[in-house]
Amino acid sequence: MPYDHRKTTPRTATPTPARRSALTRALALAGCCAVLAGCGASQASPESGKAQETRQESATQSRPPAAAQSRPPAASGGQPGDSPRATPQPSRSPLPATQGGRPLAGRTVVIDPGHNSGNFRHSREINQKVNIGTTRKECDTTGTSTDAGYTEASFTLDVSHRLRDLLTARGAKVVLTHDADRAWGPCIDERARIGNAARADAVVSVHADGSAVGHRGFHVILPARVSGGSADTAKIVGPSRDLGEDIVDRFARATGTSPANYLGSGTGLDVRDDLGGLNLSTVPKVFVECGNMRDPKDAQLLTSATWRQKAAQGLADGIATYLKG
Template identity: 75%
Template sequence: MVIDPGHNPGNFRHSTDINQLVDIGTNRKECDTTGTETEDGYTEAAFTRDVSQRLRTLLEKEGAKVVLTHEEGERAFGPCIDERARIGNTAKADAVISVHADGSAEGHRGFHVILPGKVTSGGADTTAIVGPSRQLGEHVVAAFARATGSGRANYLGSGTGLDVRTDLGGLNLSTVPKVFVECGNMQDSQDAALLANGDWRQKAALGIAEGLRAFLAP
């Protein structure tokens, strides 16, 4: 199992490095970004690190072998999006979860899961993972809603909590089932209050863990 905490707190101090372009198959894109933050300065990078660590603890208690794409203090910035994909591929992970929070507009509430669309361009070929990634995403959506009580996003996905994209290098370059979980919208005051709450973050980690468990069940 690979957990990918979106962004890195150090990215803010390394704008030149993270702005370097990398190949994502369909085109070239920035190595990484700083991510978003709440109005009072709680960063997406801090949020994703916390939820990812909670998620790892839950999975390891169940006997899973878990790899994080980056550990606290391990590196100054990044890793770049292409390296994040390689880590999951090299591990031959049963599944990869990339933890994020969105930066949409006030009034845009709820969570969603981003699925890889079919890409066959350059070094990217998602043909084999589109189906299983959708299954993973559907399990995570159902479990996340149960565990957190949060609604599916009201601003995309037509109420399904699912969004298919072909512009994300972390998905395009993956050869194993992978999804992004956008746990809520940091730019909405109500969602931001949840994301900043440690008890709610534990529920978020639990929901993701339960979705993974359902996906991997024989």
């Protein structure tokens, strides 16, 4: 009970009987307990009561809920009290095809390996005339070769395979007009139809030139504006030029070679209206003359597998640049 400094008047003590009955003692004891309980309650200030409630509430909040305190059921085949087995998490979904190093996913590229190694054995077939829209022209030719006998058809197929692998690795769908899987051809009009039927985003016809000694370098042939018969290049002239310019830039970087010194005024671009593969195309298309097989210095490059890989890299980079806009 708190100490009180106030003075009080002393009470006169009343004599207490020597002996009390058991009932009297019990009642007296109960009264004392009640008084003591009341005193204890009166000592608790409102602040101390709030503090106690706060401690109780804090203890209640820090105690995990009953569900969390209960032991999880044993895993299948385990005993009660065993640690639960970790639940396997689903593996992360693979990146969409447009991510993770596949920037050309959803794109279609047609590669046209110029000529065919079997053409020279089928002169009658390849000399038949086909319609190229504005006129009629031979189905195909044998192509050229180096002085040592390395043929253009062998070169174009090798570079086309390398180019296919590079584009496929970037996610593109690649279609070849032929893969040494036929005796001759295909004819130039059929090559155009293959690209059109595939609805290709780009078509590249791989070639090597057969010009005079001293004529060096590469060039890209673009379609001219042609309208006649089944030929109408109006819609592809612009996109084909964009494709050609990107290839010129990237091919020069990858191979370290310069644009042709004998046409195109150093631009590496030539426009023609006499090639059926371009006249009949309805999708962006170019021809690439990777070098001059009749010049010894260019021939040394064209017969090198290392350089052919660089050529394929330059073509792939140019196509990718064009397709990515």
